[in-house]
Amino acid sequence: xxxxxxxxxxxxxxxxxxxxxxxxxxxxxxxxxxxxxxxxxxxxxxxxxxxxxxxxxxxxxxxxxxxxxxxxxxxxxxxxxxxxxxxxxxxxxxxxxxxxxxxxxxxxxxxxxxxxxxxxxxxxxxxxxxxxxxxxxxxxxxxxxxxxxxxxxxxxxxxxxxxxxxxxxxxxxxxxxxxxxxxxxxxxxxxxxxxxxxxxxxxxxxxxxxxxxxxxxxxxxxxxxxxxxxxxxxxxxxxxxxxxxxxxxxxxx
Amino acid sequence: xxxxxxxxxxxxxxxxxxxxxxxxxxxxxxxxxxxxxxxxxxxxxxxxxxxxxxxxxxxxxxxxxxxxxxxxxxxxxxxxxxxxxxxxxxxxxxxxxxxxxxxxxxxxxxxxxxx
Numbered sequence: 001x002x003x004x005x006x007x008x009x010x011x012x013x014x015x016x017x018x019x020x021x022x023x024x025x026x027x028x029x030x031x032x033x034x035x036x037x038x039x040x041x042x043x044x045x046x047x048x049x050x051x052x053x054x055x056x057x058x059x060x061x062x063x064x065x066x067x068x069x070x071x072x073x074x075x076x077x078x079x080x081x082x083x084x085x086x087x088x089x090x091x092x093x094x095x096x097x098x099x100x101x102x103x104x105x106x107x108x109x110x111x112x113x114x115x116x117x118x119x120x121x122x123x124x125x126x127x128x129x130x131x132x133x134x135x136x137x138x139x140x141x142x143x144x145x146x147x148x149x150x151x152x153x154x155x156x157x158x159x160x161x162x163x164x165x166x167x168x169x170x171x172x173x174x175x176x177x178x179x180x181x182x183x184x185x186x187x188x189x190x191x192x193x194x195x196x197x198x199x200x201x202x203x204x205x206x207x208x209x210x211x212x213x214x215x216x217x218x219x220x221x222x223x224x225x226x227x228x229x230x231x232x233x234x235x236x237x238x239x240x241x242x243x244x245x246x247x248x249x250x251x252x253x
Numbered sequence: 254x255x256x257x258x259x260x261x262x263x264x265x266x267x268x269x270x271x272x273x274x275x276x277x278x279x280x281x282x283x284x285x286x287x288x289x290x291x292x293x294x295x296x297x298x299x300x301x302x303x304x305x306x307x308x309x310x311x312x313x314x315x316x317x318x319x320x321x322x323x324x325x326x327x328x329x330x331x332x333x334x335x336x337x338x339x340x341x342x343x344x345x346x347x348x349x350x351x352x353x354x355x356x357x358x359x360x361x362x363x364x365x366x367x368x
Contacts, residue, residue: 009263014263018268018270030280040282043288048322059306
């Protein structure tokens with residue numbers, strides 16, 4: 001027993017010292033010189049950080065800087081993260097400080113930035129860093145204009161509401177998320193954004209069609225408006241009529 | 254006595270090993286933290302974003318509100334500290350100008366707190 005005891009003392013001393021060292025390093029005096037990036041932020045702060053980046057992008061048009069800043073959050077896909085946040089704001093799951101008066105502006109800002117990042121190829125921005133653009137002006141458009149390539153009437157008697165479906169495609173036919181589409185009618189207007197229902201199609205957006213109302217649809221920022229759109233009248237097997245939907249496909253040339 | 258010396262020696266070795274492991278090999282990772290815990294360059298970048306928005310806006314109240322959300326101290330102190338860090342770190346002149354404008358527009362003390 002006495003022969004083994006010196007080794008037991010050494011082992012105890014080592015373990016005690018190790019425990020003390022770890023306690024000091026992890027709790028008492030943690031290393032404050034490590035990189036503490038925004039990736040460590042709580043999710044609420046991350047949401048506000050993304051909005052701050054999007055607002056800054058609206059003010060400066062600097063896509064490159066926005067991309068660098070968003071990459072600090074450690075999101076796997078920064079564009080998807082923007083669209084996801086826009087979707088959560090639209091669903092009322094996120095209450096933002098910066099756009100508390102008008103959450104639609106927050107959705108708008110996030111969607112515009114997502115759109116810009118989709119097409120961003122690393123080219124320096126038009127405005128030099130730190131040169132502000134007047135508040136309220138739009139960032140430099142990065143999308144080519146979309147043109148309407150097909151209009152389809154949807155007659156589904158099981159569908160409870162009439163929907164105007166918009167699908168955006170790039171020149172190779174891939175869906176384009178994060179684009180604002182302006183829907184106007186007599187006495188009203190509504191902005192919708194593609195990419196907020198990715199389970200249907202990343203380039204999909206929809207709006208409610210009121211029977212008898214004529215709509216015009218414009219893919220922003222630079223496409224021409226498509227006027228004279230209205231809910232089609234469909235007929236059931238028993239001869240009764242109901243309002244159907246519209247499916248509009250826009251594509252970049 | 255010899256035994257105590259050996260014990261103390263192993264204690265110190267263990268302590269050093271624990272410190273090296275806890276500080277360098279596997280340092281504390283921050284999760285779910287607040288902006289004030291971020292490294293100073295990241296904190297300054299948040300203030301710079303507010304300054305970039307502030308330059309094109311007319312209402313300093315919103316800039317003050319955003320700064321107050323991210324950082325608990327008064328917006329004036331936050332902006333001044335960011336400007337000091339940016340100057341020392343050699344930020345570009347346009348960015349320094351933006352931070353200077355912001356710090357001038359922010360009150361030095363929290364208007365909601367009486368002195």
